[in-house]
Amino acid sequence: MSKTPTSTxxxxxxxxxxxxxxxxIDDLSLEVPAGRITGIIGPNGAGKTTLFNCLxxxxxxxxxxxxxxHPSHGEMRLEALPSHRVARDAQVVRTFxxxxxxxxxxxxxxxxxxxxxxxxRASKFSIAxxxxxxxxxxxxxxxxxxxxxxxxxxxxxxxxxxxxGDLPYGIQRRIEIAxxxxxxxxxxxxxxxxxxxxxxxSAELNxxxxxxxxxxxxxxxxxxxxxxxxxxxxxHIGVISYGRKIAEGTPEQVKNxxxxxxxxxxxxxxxxxxxx
Amino acid sequence: xxxxxxxxxxMTPAERLRDAGWVAFVGLILGIPLVGLTTVDVGGRLGVETxxxxxxxxxxxxxxxxxxxxxxxxxxxxxxLARDQAxxxxxxxxxxxxxxxxxxxxxxxxxxxxxxxxxxxxxxxxVDTATTVLIYVMLGWGLNVVVGLAGLxxxxxVAFYAVGxxxxxxxxxxxxxxxxxxxxxxxxxxxxxxILLGYPILRLRGxxxxxxxxxxxxxxxxxxxxWTEFSGGPNGISSIPRPxxxxxEFTRSAPEGSQTFAGFFGLDFSPMHRLIxxxxxxxxxxxxxxxxxxxxxKLPVGxxxxxxxxxxxxxxxxxxxxxxxxxxxxxxxxxxxxFAGVFFAARQGFISPESFVFTESAIILAIVVLGGMxxxxxxxxxxxxxxxxxxxxRNFAEYRMLxxxxxxxxxxxxxxxxxxxxxxxxxxxxxxxxAASNKExx
Numbered sequence: 001m002s003k004t005p006t007s008t009x010x011x012x013x014x015x016x017x018x019x020x021x022x023x024x025i026d027d028l029s030l031e032v033p034a035g036r037i038t039g040i041i042g043p044n045g046a047g048k049t050t051l052f053n054c055l056x057x058x059x060x061x062x063x064x065x066x067x068x069x070h071p072s073h074g075e076m077r078l079e080a081l082p083s084h085r086v087a088r089d090a091q092v093v094r095t096f097x098x099x100x101x102x103x104x105x106x107x108x109x110x111x112x113x114x115x116x117x118x119x120x121r122a123s124k125f126s127i128a129x130x131x132x133x134x135x136x137x138x139x140x141x142x143x144x145x146x147x148x149x150x151x152x153x154x155x156x157x158x159x160x161x162x163x164x165g166d167l168p169y170g171i172q173r174r175i176e177i178a179x180x181x182x183x184x185x186x187x188x189x190x191x192x193x194x195x196x197x198x199x200x201x202s203a204e205l206n207x208x209x210x211x212x213x214x215x216x217x218x219x220x221x222x223x224x225x226x227x228x229x230x231x232x233x234x235x236h237i238g239v240i241s242y243g244r245k246i247a248e249g250t251p252e253q254v255k256n257x258x259x260x261x262x263x264x265x266x267x268x269x270x271x272x273x274x275x276x
Numbered sequence: 277x278x279x280x281x282x283x284x285x286x287m288t289p290a291e292r293l294r295d296a297g298w299v300a301f302v303g304l305i306l307g308i309p310l311v312g313l314t315t316v317d318v319g320g321r322l323g324v325e326t327x328x329x330x331x332x333x334x335x336x337x338x339x340x341x342x343x344x345x346x347x348x349x350x351x352x353x354x355x356x357l358a359r360d361q362a363x364x365x366x367x368x369x370x371x372x373x374x375x376x377x378x379x380x381x382x383x384x385x386x387x388x389x390x391x392x393x394x395x396x397x398x399x400x401x402x403v404d405t406a407t408t409v410l411i412y413v414m415l416g417w418g419l420n421v422v423v424g425l426a427g428l429x430x431x432x433x434v435a436f437y438a439v440g441x442x443x444x445x446x447x448x449x450x451x452x453x454x455x456x457x458x459x460x461x462x463x464x465x466x467x468x469x470x471i472l473l474g475y476p477i478l479r480l481r482g483x484x485x486x487x488x489x490x491x492x493x494x495x496x497x498x499x500x501x502x503w504t505e506f507s508g509g510p511n512g513i514s515s516i517p518r519p520x521x522x523x524x525e526f527t528r529s530a531p532e533g534s535q536t537f538a539g540f541f542g543l544d545f546s547p548m549h550r551l552i553x554x555x556x557x558x559x560x561x562x563x564x565x566x567x568x569x570x571x572x573x574k575l576p577v578g579x580x581x582x583x584x585x586x587x588x589x590x591x592x593x594x595x596x597x598x599x600x601x602x603x604x605x606x607x608x609x610x611x612x613x614x615f616a617g618v619f620f621a622a623r624q625g626f627i628s629p630e631s632f633v634f635t636e637s638a639i640i641l642a643i644v645v646l647g648g649m650x651x652x653x654x655x656x657x658x659x660x661x662x663x664x665x666x667x668x669x670r671n672f673a674e675y676r677m678l679x680x681x682x683x684x685x686x687x688x689x690x691x692x693x694x695x696x697x698x699x700x701x702x703x704x705x706x707x708x709x710x711a712a713s714n715k716e717x718x
Contacts, residue, residue: 100590103586117596120580130571
């Protein structure tokens with residue numbers, strides 16, 4: 001899997017996030033290349049989701065910078081943006097570890113809501129929308145077409161008019177990804193997209209991620225515990241433990257890194273005693 | 277005892293009798309002081325008299341009522357079980373059928389409400405009550421935007437109703453504005469108040485939001501009570517001009533240079549003309565509100581409100597500015613409440629802070645919740661019930677509020693999601709007929 005090197009899309013520098021006395025992320029630096037899949041792994045409580053929350057504006061980092069080299073807007077500082085602008089202007093879009101769909105709305109509506117900003121602009125303070133002017137009608141039609149396209153790609157078309165909350169877990173995961181794609185992301189942050197999926201669904205997820213990255217050039221930042229996903233699709237993996245980056249490299253390098261093995265399996269008992 | 281009273285399984289007749297016996301026993305214990313004993317005036321002194329006949333009747337009624345209640349619960353449960361087993365139709369199909377029925381009922385209700393004053397043209401009571409129902413329908417539709425769609429629990433909605441009513445009252449009595457001139461201005465003013473309320477509470481949700489909105493409602497009312505020079509204090513504002521029919525007044529005799537409604541159309545003067553006009557006026561206002569809100573619901577802003585109700589964090593992650601979404605919900609809900617307030621002031625001709633107490637907010641909220649959050653037709657149904665039940669209850673004098681409360685409890689037990697809880701999607705990828713035929717093919 002040798003790919004030509006690409007430019008850096010996101011560079012995380014010396015990121016620290018403290019909650020009172022607890023340091024969730026400690027001086028973390030990380031580079032996310034454009035058009036690649038970057039995996040983030042680490043034991044539970046390592047600070048992976050906190051990293052996402054900092055990235056997407058839900059938390060304001062205590063210190064550190066998050067620079068995004070946006071392909072059309074130039075350099076953007078994510079730490080200075082409120083969460084809705086991170087998604088709208090910087091086009092860094094995330095999914096959630098515990099799925100956050102709009103459960104009573106249909107799958108299609110979920111995907112249309114994701115295109116809110118485009119449609120809201122076309123509806124001209126709802127006035128063009130109220131009178132159903134041609135400009136708005138066209139925008140709505142485009143939005144539905146776009147949603148239908150993603151539904152088709154993610155094999156969800158037959159479920160379009162079902163309430164999202166009534167569908168099985170694995171499908172809800174896919175809907176959440178489809179919804180994030182409707183926001184037109186430059187960087188897609190997926191928080192444990194394979195959690196709760198069966199092996200067949202995980203394999204499908206792998207395929208999807210490779211397609212998004214390979215064909216569409218969307219950079220993906222992936223938090224995942226399912227090694228069959230992370231190791232197979234990631235170009236590059238960063239390992240976090242207790243808020244610090246303990247290793248980084250290709251899947252092969254990370255797999256054999258003693259630090260990583262230690263973080264996951266704990267220290268060997270005899271060695272531990274010897275150290276003490 | 278509790279095992280029997282709260283049994284989840286269907287009961288045998290013997291069990292039902294025993295259960296009713298226990299409940300009647302509790303009724304008896306409570307009934308001895310409440311019903312069995314009464315105080316009487318014996319020559320200036322207070323004496324106690326017993327009413328055991330009444331007590332026996334009450335306990336018997338409790339016994340029979342409990343028996344009937346348990347029996348009907350079991351019946352309903354059996355029917356539901358049978359239906360669930362028998363039906364092969366999916367939930368979606370059933371919901372679709374229900375939606376059709378609701379649509380038909382909606383048109384019937386519209387026809388009935390247009391025809392009502394024709395059949396009751398000389399019955400002041402009916403027209404008046406129907407007007408009250410429509411005011412509550414309009415208020416319910418307004419609050420539905422805030423609570424039903426955007427999911428922001430607002431316990432102070434009556435404040436916007438008051439702002440609308442007082443704006444019209446002051447603009448018309450102080451500056452001589454007509455109803456139609458004051459209507460948009462008062463609506464805009466109420467919307468401004470909506471935004472004023474919205475700003476400080478943007479970060480709040482749920483219970484906390486409810487408390488602050490409750491406080492806001494009280495602040496407005498207390499200002500109206502105490503700022504006498506501005507609002508007339510507890511005396512309120514009287515002789516508010518009534519709306520005219522395109523310049524034709526509903527009076528017996530017109531001032532110099534103008535005509536009365538009756539005179540213009542060559543009718544005999546009747547005070548009913550004005551009432552019927554007011555009825556049609558609120559009907560038109562309510563229908564406009566309905567059209568407006570239904571259309572908004574299908575626009576990006578309406579879908580954003582619903583998304584906000586469903587998950588605020590996901591909204592932010594989708595790049596939606598939740599501040600604007602919340603403020604727009606508050607502003608539009610407040611504006612509709614303001615319109616209803618203008619009409620209320622014009623209809624009553626007199627307003628005072630007493631019309632804008634917390635109970636009003638609670639009733640409007642009850643209409644939205646009982647109707648089924650976000651359901652437009654549900655609001656109509658609930659508003660009709662909640663206005664009519666106390667009216668029918670007039671025969672029961674002081675027990676009418678008890679009846680009112682009981683009806684509300686029963687509705688919530690019977691339909692926990694509200695009377696019409698079904699949510700119709702704002703758009704579909706496959707039109708319904710097509711979806712059904714696809715399913716058959718598959």
